[in-house]
Amino acid sequence: MKIHExxxxxxxxxHGVTVPEGEMATTIEEAERAAKALFDAGHSxxxxxxxxxxxxxxxGGGVKLARSLKEAVEISRQILGMQLVTHQTGAQGQKxxxxxxxxxxxxxxxxxxxxxxxxxSAKVVFMASPSGGMEIEEVAxxxxxxxxxxxxxxxxxxxxxxxxxxxxxxxxAPTQVGEAVRFMSGLYNAFIETDSSLMEINPFITTKDGxxxxxxxxxxxxxxxxxxxxxxxxxxxxxxxxxxxxxASRFSLNYIKLEGNIACMVNGAGLAMATxxxxxxxxxxxxxxxxxxxxxxxxQIENAFGILLSDAxxxxxxxxxxxxxxxxxxxxxxVVAAARKLKVKLPIVLRLEGxxxxxxxxxxxxxxxNFQTGATMKEAADLVVAAART
Amino acid sequence: xxxxxDKDTRLIVQGIxxxxxxFHAKGCAEYAKQFGVDLVVGGVTPGKGGTTHEGWxxxxxxxxxxxxxxxxxxxxxxxxxxxxxxxxxxxxxxVPLVVCITEGIPVLDxxxxxxxxxxxxxxxxxxxxxxxxSPGKAKIGIMPGRIHLQGSVGIVSKSGTLTYEAVYQLxxxxxxxxxxxxxxxxxxxxxTHIDALQVLNEDPDTEAIIMIGEIGGSAExxxxxxxxxxxxxxxxxxxAGQTAPSGRRMGHAGAIISGGEGTAASKMAAMEAAGIxxxxxxxxxxxxxxxxxxxx
Numbered sequence: 001m002k003i004h005e006x007x008x009x010x011x012x013x014x015h016g017v018t019v020p021e022g023e024m025a026t027t028i029e030e031a032e033r034a035a036k037a038l039f040d041a042g043h044s045x046x047x048x049x050x051x052x053x054x055x056x057x058x059x060g061g062g063v064k065l066a067r068s069l070k071e072a073v074e075i076s077r078q079i080l081g082m083q084l085v086t087h088q089t090g091a092q093g094q095k096x097x098x099x100x101x102x103x104x105x106x107x108x109x110x111x112x113x114x115x116x117x118x119x120x121s122a123k124v125v126f127m128a129s130p131s132g133g134m135e136i137e138e139v140a141x142x143x144x145x146x147x148x149x150x151x152x153x154x155x156x157x158x159x160x161x162x163x164x165x166x167x168x169x170x171x172x173a174p175t176q177v178g179e180a181v182r183f184m185s186g187l188y189n190a191f192i193e194t195d196s197s198l199m200e201i202n203p204f205i206t207t208k209d210g211x212x213x214x215x216x217x218x219x220x221x222x223x224x225x226x227x228x229x230x231x232x233x234x235x236x237x238x239x240x241x242x243x244x245x246x247x248a249s250r251f252s253l254n255y256i257k258l259e260g261n262i263a264c265m266v267n268g269a270g271l272a273m274a275t276x277x278x279x280x281x282x283x284x285x286x287x288x289x290x291x292x293x294x295x296x297x298x299x300q301i302e303n304a305f306g307i308l309l310s311d312a313x314x315x316x317x318x319x320x321x322x323x324x325x326x327x328x329x330x331x332x333x334x335v336v337a338a339a340r341k342l343k344v345k346l347p348i349v350l351r352l353e354g355x356x357x358x359x360x361x362x363x364x365x366x367x368x369x370n371f372q373t374g375a376t377m378k379e380a381a382d383l384v385v386a387a388a389r390t
Numbered sequence: 391x392x393x394x395x396d397k398d399t400r401l402i403v404q405g406i407x408x409x410x411x412x413f414h415a416k417g418c419a420e421y422a423k424q425f426g427v428d429l430v431v432g433g434v435t436p437g438k439g440g441t442t443h444e445g446w447x448x449x450x451x452x453x454x455x456x457x458x459x460x461x462x463x464x465x466x467x468x469x470x471x472x473x474x475x476x477x478x479x480x481x482x483x484x485v486p487l488v489v490c491i492t493e494g495i496p497v498l499d500x501x502x503x504x505x506x507x508x509x510x511x512x513x514x515x516x517x518x519x520x521x522x523x524s525p526g527k528a529k530i531g532i533m534p535g536r537i538h539l540q541g542s543v544g545i546v547s548k549s550g551t552l553t554y555e556a557v558y559q560l561x562x563x564x565x566x567x568x569x570x571x572x573x574x575x576x577x578x579x580x581x582t583h584i585d586a587l588q589v590l591n592e593d594p595d596t597e598a599i600i601m602i603g604e605i606g607g608s609a610e611x612x613x614x615x616x617x618x619x620x621x622x623x624x625x626x627x628x629x630a631g632q633t634a635p636s637g638r639r640m641g642h643a644g645a646i647i648s649g650g651e652g653t654a655a656s657k658m659a660a661m662e663a664a665g666i667x668x669x670x671x672x673x674x675x676x677x678x679x680x681x682x683x684x685x686x
Contacts, residue, residue, distance in 0.1 A: 119644070124498075141650075223639075268641075269551075271630075273630035273634055274552060278673065289640055322551050324534035324551070
């Protein structure tokens, strides 16, 4: 699960990690009040930051500096409600519905700090780099030596010496190292206590007067751990997600919207991915990823149809089911009932395989509904691509 | 001789009194029984020790179950909040084989669990996996036994349904399987592609190998490198997720391309470079294996 920058900074603040003073605003009035409070407190620069989940906000025009209250209000007017396009939003962009109004910082150096799970070592790794402000993937590609890593022993936790090593490698002044150790330890504690899967401070800055701060912060939570963090669950902003994905998540369906016009309904995540692949291989484009799970019943299939049919791009539906524990005839019965109930008009191509497959095919054939079946996944993919073209 | 499971496997089921545990305990027992193997010897549900369930003795702790039944394998059907603890309990009881079916374990729990498992004598398979089967002998897991056929093709896969898919295509061609190992779709798993390849490579019953991977991480690239150096048996490979968008988790917790790492293209290229017969679609897995074995 992703959260906004202002929410992430609140979590850092709770863990003793320094972040610039600031407030979230959803209206111009709130933005004005927040900016006024900062100017009144003696700050000479205020930053207006669009709060959307995608990265690259600065380049897209979603982050601007204001030197007066009037300017802050003007900029807030420009940004709030705009359709912000970044390299992560796609061409249609993402509507800005929240702003972070923050005190400007007198930046000396822009560095990078990140915490992430390293799969190969099965450990959390703390990364630091002097190349702040750039995407870390870009740094990894061009100057991999500029990323320093400390692997964290889960039984011990993040040790102060590891923080010191990173601080000295970043070239921090000896007078800053004690503060840096506290800063990094706070980040680690926040990561562990919130069951994060990713935490990035980019940039992590030093100011001209020698202080340290998290100028930006990105946190992703481990979805599997949300059951034990009711407070964090409330940070979810469904306005940032695709409406169909939000709807699917209410039915516990694993659905991801894509750009194509062939809807897929599959059991199993691996097979669902492979189904998308084979559609493309046959010359079509998948409209979604959808795993209905191993125990798909009629209700789930109805829910799934509902989601797929709500996507206006969809021209044909590909149902690819391998019946293992759940028999194909049971699945076919559920598909027929759901299609009949929802009066599905779009062409449906099925590829059913596995236990009791003959009985399943007979049920489809006898249904009188407009089903086509492919004997193999490849044949079904060809059929559905052709159906989507007509 | 067989990989992980055979007629000497004595299995306990952690979470045996739950719905899933009951259903699959029966499934495993019935499958093995066809071949004269008495596989399941009991189960564990804390608080229900001393009772029997479907004829099996239930114990409060894994330690007690092992002591009383001589179990040498365990399978977990324990809900995600308790599964990590269940694995630790099995490892503490020195069960040689621990198969965890549970999907949805928090990854930081698995970081701690793996730290303990790696320095223990237990082998962990999973979590978030269908388990392991040696057709004609026994199965520990949720795979449908009836689609399998005993034979000489070993399978290692991150995905359950794609494994069934591959098995079914082989069986329809009359090509049997030695052992199919579902290693699981989580970012941290006990038995990796390389671990599974190593045992299949050393297994005299395995003549050829199918390796199925998916986007995310770099385990397939590492496995390809391992195959190049150590595996002489022919390998057919498939990677799911060639069309998956970057930064999105495709169902499995581990199936995500991040920062350009974990793409299907990278994995397929590494596998091809290692001499693996890589197929473009899952439809071709069975056919490719038939060709490799000269049985097309």
